[in-house]
Amino acid sequence: MTILVTGATGSVGGQVVSQLREPVRPFSRATGGDLTDVDSVREALTDVDKVFLVWPFFHTEGLDRVLEAIAGQAKRIVYLSSAGDPEWARAAENLIEQTGLEWTFLQPTGFAANALRWANDIKTEAVVRTPFGTMSRPHIHEYDMAAVGVRALLSDEHVGAKYTLSGPELVSQFDQVKIIGDVIGRDLRLDEQTPEEARAKMLTTGWPEPVVDGAIAAWASMVENPEPIVPTVEEITGTEAKTFRAWAQDHAADFKA
Numbered sequence: 001m002t003i004l005v006t007g008a009t010g011s012v013g014g015q016v017v018s019q020l021r022e023p024v025r026p027f028s029r030a031t032g033g034d035l036t037d038v039d040s041v042r043e044a045l046t047d048v049d050k051v052f053l054v055w056p057f058f059h060t061e062g063l064d065r066v067l068e069a070i071a072g073q074a075k076r077i078v079y080l081s082s083a084g085d086p087e088w089a090r091a092a093e094n095l096i097e098q099t100g101l102e103w104t105f106l107q108p109t110g111f112a113a114n115a116l117r118w119a120n121d122i123k124t125e126a127v128v129r130t131p132f133g134t135m136s137r138p139h140i141h142e143y144d145m146a147a148v149g150v151r152a153l154l155s156d157e158h159v160g161a162k163y164t165l166s167g168p169e170l171v172s173q174f175d176q177v178k179i180i181g182d183v184i185g186r187d188l189r190l191d192e193q194t195p196e197e198a199r200a201k202m203l204t205t206g207w208p209e210p211v212v213d214g215a216i217a218a219w220a221s222m223v224e225n226p227e228p229i230v231p232t233v234e235e236i237t238g239t240e241a242k243t244f245r246a247w248a249q250d251h252a253a254d255f256k257a
Ligand SMILES: NC(=O)c1ccc[n+]([C@@H]2O[C@H](COP(=O)([O-])OP(=O)(O)OC[C@H]3O[C@@H](n4cnc5c(N)ncnc54)[C@H](OP(=O)(O)O)[C@@H]3O)[C@@H](O)[C@H]2O)c1
Pocket: 006, 007, 008, 009, 010, 011, 012, 013, 027, 028, 029, 030, 031, 033, 034, 035, 036, 054, 055, 056, 057, 080, 081, 082, 083, 108, 109, 110, 111, 113, 114
């Protein structure tokens, strides 16, 4: 039997594909699949018994049909959800709970990989422009999310679990920039944007307005109330969650000019 991995060219799905030793079918537009085209999903499900689902949209439109196709073939789904209760993630979880599939939900805090959005400005100007420089998050490495996901795919003991996942320590955005600078051997500067400047810039990248406003409000609140640090990665994998510095070392090439 085969494991279907969606978001397979993305940060977490890509790690799931590389960590699995079992037969795996990567699914993304790069491999000719499209989650907005349920027929392409159905085609990719031949011989599939388990699915790692990245649903890379800020809505659940069309997810019911995709889940119906999955439930018609597979028996288990591991869904990359989110901590912090975003509406689309809870809606997706509700739909999955109604399918009859065995499920596990991964609810990660902010991804270390979000720093990749700074790569271009770091390469060209040695600067990071972002609001809320003192906002600290327990950034999680995609390796660790995938390591938990792979165990949930392969072992029955994670069926029905909702796992909050985080990195091992809180790191402010000022410190993230310093760490990336240390790792690539360059002096980097963080230019703090106002929330209004950040909002205007994010809207130009095509994010829907309610999602932009929700993200900025969430970041503002994290300055005082950061996301929790939880031991789940270590409890499930037996290995301590990777630090933001380890992530930056793994991704140094992405930030080098
Ligand atoms: N960033 C965070 O801090 C954070 C926190 C909690 C949860 N999350 C959740 O994590 C998920 C994103 O995971 P990620 O960062 O690993 O993804 P990612 O690196 O942004 O990659 C997105 C993946 O989705 C694929 N994709 C996009 N549109 C598609 C389509 N129409 N049909 C099929 N595949 C499509 C892309 O491949 P192609 O381009 O080849 O199609 C790519 O493989 C989201 O659901 C997000 O809500 C993120």
